[in-house]
Amino acid sequence: MSRQPKPSPTFAALVQSYFAEYLTQQRALSPQTVAAYRDGFVLFLRFAESRLGKSPAEMALADITPALIMAFLDDLERQRHNAVRSRNARLAALRSFLKFAAHRDVASLHVIERALGVPVKRFERPMFGHLSREEMLAVIGTPGDSWLSQRDHVLFLLMYNTGARVSEIIGIRVGEVVLDESAACVHLHGKGRKQRSVPLWRSTVKAVRAWLRLNPQAETSSPLLPNRSGHAMTRSNVSKRLAIAVQAASSSFPDLTTRRVSPHSIRHTTAMHLLQAGVDVSVIALWLGHESPATTHHYVEADLAMKERALARLREPETKIKRYRAPDSLIAFLQTL
DSSP: OOOOOOOOHHHHHHHHHIIIIIIIISSSOOOHHHHHHHHHHHHHHHHHHHHHHOGGGGGEEEEEEEEHHHHHHHHHHTOOOEEEEEHHHHHHHHHHHHHHHHHHHHHGGGHHHTTTOOOOOOOOOOOOOOOOOOHHHHHOOOOSSHHHHHHHHHHHHHHHHOOOOHHHHHOOGGGGOOOSSOOOOOEEEEEGGGGEEEEEEEEEOOOOOOHHHHOOTTOOOTSBBTTTSEEEEHHHHHHHHHHHHHHHHHHTTGGGSOOOOHHHHHHHHHHHHHHTTOOHHHHHHHHOOOHHHHHHHHHHHHOOOHHHHHHHHHHHSSSOOOOOOOOHHHHHHHHTO
16 A cells, blocks of 8 residues: 655745744754744735735745746835845845755755755945044943943943943843953853953943942842843934934044944944954954954955055065056957956
């Protein structure tokens, strides 16, 4: 008696298995990564529903065509104004799901292979924007008497000291800051559940101690930098407070009003200042929590001053090299291109 072929799983079942089993259990990805994949999937399913006239539960793998994926990615850029990097991140989430589905539904392999053919979009990597030391100190400022002013001072000082991501800074708990003079540091929880410890300056230790004295009710598990409600600050909260600090600093440095200074700009600033101080790239990679030192090398590319110092070490040739001059006909040809 021949065995009946196993029926293919539905699209809805594949999506549920992908998130509930594969990402969270088998790959054990961090909640932040799972949330990012989820958000991308929700955007795609809503777009597919409006384009195909089907609810997500009624969709099939065959509906995920290269044309649908390309239309979704174009919509992200044109309607939602996503940058190319964000567009490629959404595509990466879809490709991850399709590769998972290929192992669960072999009958749809030809459909999946076509969908996986959608390429990532190339883009020019922008130069890192960073502040000078004087500009950064102006942004950090001097703490005033108010609770908000003292919190913001600690916030920006910690961001500059550690070069931490916003998610790492707002996630710091009181018990994760070690204020011993001999080994002062802060424990950060980075991307992909990676943890690292970053040493603290004496000025940072002093500011944190003053902040904790102002908040004696804070417990070990309390957020170090809370909002007025006692909860951890949000990304948007940090961005708004930074915008206020930059505006105040612009009275001394007017050029700041013409530049976009984001929380990530402070991370770039820390990296550039460490690099300019002669700290090895591999150490900076550990400091910032980069998965690969290759990421840190982009700061070397962005630092024109370092390139100029390297050029100054080269001895210029004493004899002039005679430059080749192309015949007029060749120049005329090239000018027509």
